[in-house]
Amino acid sequence: MSSRPSMSPKFFILFHVVFSVIVASQGDPVEDICNKTPYPNLCTSIAKEAGVKEADAKKIGLAVFEKDNAKAIETLNFIKQLLNQKPDPSILKPLQDCSGSYEAVVTEMGPIRDGLALGNPKFAEQYANSCATEANNCEGYFPPSKSPLTDKNKDVHDLSAVIATLAHLLL
Amino acid sequence: MEDPILRNQHTHYIPLPENDEDLTPASVPAKKLVKGMLVIFSISMFVCLLGSSLIGGEERKEVKDTALAAGRSMEIPAPAISRGVAEGVSEKKFNSKMAGGSEFDWSNEMLNWQKTAFHFQAQKNWLNGPMFYKGWYHLFYQYNPQGAIWGNIVWGHAVSRDLVNWRHLPLAMVMDQWYDINGVWTGSATILPDGQVIMLYTGSTNQSVQVQNLAYPADPSDPFLVKWVKYSENPVLVPPPGINVKDFRDPTTAWKTSQGKWQIAIGSKVNKTGITLIYETEDFKKFELLDGVLHGVPTTGMWECVDFFPISTVKDNGLENSIVGDGVKHYLKESSDDTRYDYYALGTYDPVKGVWTPDNTETDVGIGMKVDYGKFYASKTFYDQKKKRRVLWGWMPEADSESSDVKKGWASVMAVPRTILFDKKTGSNVLQWPVVEIESLRARCTKFNKVEIKPGSVLPLKIGKATQLDIIAEFEVDPEAFSAITEADAEYSCTNGGGAARRGAVGPFGLLVLADESRSEQTPVYFYVTKGADGKLKTHFCNDKSRSSLAGDVYKGIEGGVVPVLEGEKFFVRVLVDHSIVETFAQGGRTCVTSRVYPTRAIFESARVFVFNNATAAKVTASVKIWQMKSARFTS
Numbered sequence: 001m002s003s004r005p006s007m008s009p010k011f012f013i014l015f016h017v018v019f020s021v022i023v024a025s026q027g028d029p030v031e032d033i034c035n036k037t038p039y040p041n042l043c044t045s046i047a048k049e050a051g052v053k054e055a056d057a058k059k060i061g062l063a064v065f066e067k068d069n070a071k072a073i074e075t076l077n078f079i080k081q082l083l084n085q086k087p088d089p090s091i092l093k094p095l096q097d098c099s100g101s102y103e104a105v106v107t108e109m110g111p112i113r114d115g116l117a118l119g120n121p122k123f124a125e126q127y128a129n130s131c132a133t134e135a136n137n138c139e140g141y142f143p144p145s146k147s148p149l150t151d152k153n154k155d156v157h158d159l160s161a162v163i164a165t166l167a168h169l170l171l
Numbered sequence: 172m173e174d175p176i177l178r179n180q181h182t183h184y185i186p187l188p189e190n191d192e193d194l195t196p197a198s199v200p201a202k203k204l205v206k207g208m209l210v211i212f213s214i215s216m217f218v219c220l221l222g223s224s225l226i227g228g229e230e231r232k233e234v235k236d237t238a239l240a241a242g243r244s245m246e247i248p249a250p251a252i253s254r255g256v257a258e259g260v261s262e263k264k265f266n267s268k269m270a271g272g273s274e275f276d277w278s279n280e281m282l283n284w285q286k287t288a289f290h291f292q293a294q295k296n297w298l299n300g301p302m303f304y305k306g307w308y309h310l311f312y313q314y315n316p317q318g319a320i321w322g323n324i325v326w327g328h329a330v331s332r333d334l335v336n337w338r339h340l341p342l343a344m345v346m347d348q349w350y351d352i353n354g355v356w357t358g359s360a361t362i363l364p365d366g367q368v369i370m371l372y373t374g375s376t377n378q379s380v381q382v383q384n385l386a387y388p389a390d391p392s393d394p395f396l397v398k399w400v401k402y403s404e405n406p407v408l409v410p411p412p413g414i415n416v417k418d419f420r421d422p423t424t425a426w427k428t429s430q431g432k433w434q435i436a437i438g439s440k441v442n443k444t445g446i447t448l449i450y451e452t453e454d455f456k457k458f459e460l461l462d463g464v465l466h467g468v469p470t471t472g473m474w475e476c477v478d479f480f481p482i483s484t485v486k487d488n489g490l491e492n493s494i495v496g497d498g499v500k501h502y503l504k505e506s507s508d509d510t511r512y513d514y515y516a517l518g519t520y521d522p523v524k525g526v527w528t529p530d531n532t533e534t535d536v537g538i539g540m541k542v543d544y545g546k547f548y549a550s551k552t553f554y555d556q557k558k559k560r561r562v563l564w565g566w567m568p569e570a571d572s573e574s575s576d577v578k579k580g581w582a583s584v585m586a587v588p589r590t591i592l593f594d595k596k597t598g599s600n601v602l603q604w605p606v607v608e609i610e611s612l613r614a615r616c617t618k619f620n621k622v623e624i625k626p627g628s629v630l631p632l633k634i635g636k637a638t639q640l641d642i643i644a645e646f647e648v649d650p651e652a653f654s655a656i657t658e659a660d661a662e663y664s665c666t667n668g669g670g671a672a673r674r675g676a677v678g679p680f681g682l683l684v685l686a687d688e689s690r691s692e693q694t695p696v697y698f699y700v701t702k703g704a705d706g707k708l709k710t711h712f713c714n715d716k717s718r719s720s721l722a723g724d725v726y727k728g729i730e731g732g733v734v735p736v737l738e739g740e741k742f743f744v745r746v747l748v749d750h751s752i753v754e755t756f757a758q759g760g761r762t763c764v765t766s767r768v769y770p771t772r773a774i775f776e777s778a779r780v781f782v783f784n785n786a787t788a789a790k791v792t793a794s795v796k797i798w799q800m801k802s803a804r805f806t807s
Binding site for chain 2: 096097100103104107108110111114115118119120123127130
């Protein structure tokens with residue numbers, strides 16, 4: 001009886017590990033998508049937290065949307081809270097203008113989600129871009145370093161910008 | 172609580188997964204790590220390969236549609252008794268097609284189904300001052316908060332970022348002055364070059380005299396324009412000599428003259444001649460009536476809700492109200508108090524003489540084209556500065572019985588806003604098309620490609636739910652069929668044409684919407700081609716409500732009009748179905764017909780869609796795309 005060369009288990013494992021490592025290091029599918037956005041790390045960490053493992057711009061977009069939506073509502077509520085607390089005159093009007101901006105942002109969240117979920121990404125892109133702009137506008141209303149909203153504005157801007165790119169990929 | 176991901180985006184912080192079942196290096200003991208990692212890598216590799224094979228180069232797949240529940244709250248108090256007769260624009264007239272109206276036994280389920288999902292709705296409404304201001308679209312509408320009793324007409328108010336999803340705001344104005352105590356009626360907004368908002372509106376005084384009043388926002392920096400102030404010296408205009416005190420209403424948006432003054436138009440009548448008066452002003456407080464009229468047409472009666480604006484014959488965008496000059500025509504429209512239809516015509520405006528002349532006197536305002544051939548009234552446009560387009564709003568009354576309206580607790584809706592453009596191909600009409608934003612509600616799409624429909628057949632289109640739809644359908648007819656058309660149908664019109672049951676050589680063919688399986692109820696939307704005495708082909712586009720409902724107390728007329736179909740064009744139609752509304756657009760919006768439909772059986776899961784061809788000669792091939800439509804959001 002001729003002896004058939006057979007793969008020993010150890011060889012098989014080694015081969016698999018090497019092969020897998022090679023494949024894995026050639027590109028995480030989520031990173032591939034997120035690298036196309038202006039904030040890849042933000043995009044990737046949200047996607048991973050949401051358990052997205054495929055190069056699925058829609059799923060990633062919806063995960064980022066949840067963060068953006070939550071942050072937008074949080075920011076609007078925060079602005080209203082600040083307005084209730086008799087703010088310093090130098091930031092009163094900027095806060096009022098930001099209140100308007102964030103009313104718009106919060107309102108546009110619905111169409112963003114619909115755009116992604118229903119397969120009409122052009123609307124998701126359009127409104128996400130609009131939200132990014134409103135967040136920047138809000139920050140710009142304040143005199144330099146007087147904004148109490150800098151972190152929040154940056155979050156909403158960056159998240160919206162990521163969504164806009166992801167939506168664009170779905171066109 | 173701060174979200175760790177956002178704060179640490181630059182430090183590769185990966186938070187612990189919420190799902191206990193996830194395997195991560197941190198949660199697996201070191202000894203098993205290697206084997207664990209192997210499992211992870213091979214699984215993820217498999218998933219990647221699978222994932223990439225699904226994504227690469229595929230066509231957009233249908234998306235599972237989301238819940239279509241019409242779940243929004245309307246704060247409408249239940250009216251107790253039927254409404255009284257209204258005044259001015261508001262009177263509801265039934266015509267003879269109510270079929271003697273023996274009251275149908277409407278169940279709550281049937282009535283609840285009628286509520287629309289993506290149309291703007293409030294209890295009673297006509298259109299006032301739609302506009303775009305500081306990033307928001309505004310809609311003001313006449314509203315009766317007390318429901319049943321006529322009177323107390325106030326201005327409702329809502330805002331939107333996209334003309335589709337709306338936020339309800341507090342009432343903008345109530346009837347609290349002697350000059351509007353009997354009604355805060357239709358008005359128009361003018362946005363001045365410096366951004367100021369001027370609202371002119373008709374008030375019905377304590378003696379029921381129609382006057383024009385000025386109002387403006389209390390706080391122009393509030394993008395929602397919640398609070399309004401009425402000018403202390405109202406009214407700014409009262410009926411001039413020779414004009415009846417009840418024939419003077421609905422001022423238009425103002426336009427600026429080359430002399431830097433403002434002009435507005437107000438509809439009226441002299442005997443049976445409908446007319447449009449022009450007033451000039453510099454401050455919207457003092458006005459001067461110009462001699463003569465902008466235009467008038469005998470026999471047309473009172474012109475309500477006049478609309479007058481420039482339209483480009485060369486560009487594909489809308490024009491701001493003051494534009495005149497080359498490449499510009501002017502659209503003049505009136506709502507006919509007598510017939511309850513909106514009529515328009517295109518013509519040339521001479522700003523120096525202050526007159527408008529129709530391109531074609533045979534189809535002059537009031538005797539020619541209708542803005543919409545169905546239940547569509549008091550329409551009004553505004554210029555949308557954000558998207559540089561002219562947007563048309565139309566009001567759709569109910570076509571059922573007053574007692575049904577009382578029972579269901581609401582009445583009347585707004586049409587989906589439409590962009591309005593000059594039809595460069597025909598040169599003689601406008602094109603209306605639902606604003607592109609409505610497409611954001613499109614969910615699952617089903618396509619039917621080149622379905623052959625033999626003469627005399629009906630084919631079901633299996634799409635699942637059929638009460639909230641956006642349909643685009645194209646029909647090809649074999650060319651030989653046209654020679655079979657005789658002149659017997661030369662006098663055909665939708666109204667007198669006998670509906671979808673009347674067979675011709677080339678027509679009727681089209682769609683059946685809000686039909687049940689057995690088609691005991693159905694609403695045909697169809698084309699019917701005739702030949703005139705001059706040998707020229709004419710295409711009619713109709714909505715047939717004669718079998719739309721088993722109930723006897725709803726309007727069941729057949730409405731529609733002629734639609735130009737040019738050489739080389741297929742017959743094509745878009746239909747929006749939203750419960751008790753069917754909005755139809757033929758040949759890209761050359762002819763529009765809107766219907767109110769109240770089925771008793773073709774509701775909820777029982778509603779279906781069919782294509783049909785009831786012609787005797789024509790072989791018809793249909794290609795249809797149908798989207799399920801998600802409900803719009805209406806919040807407070």
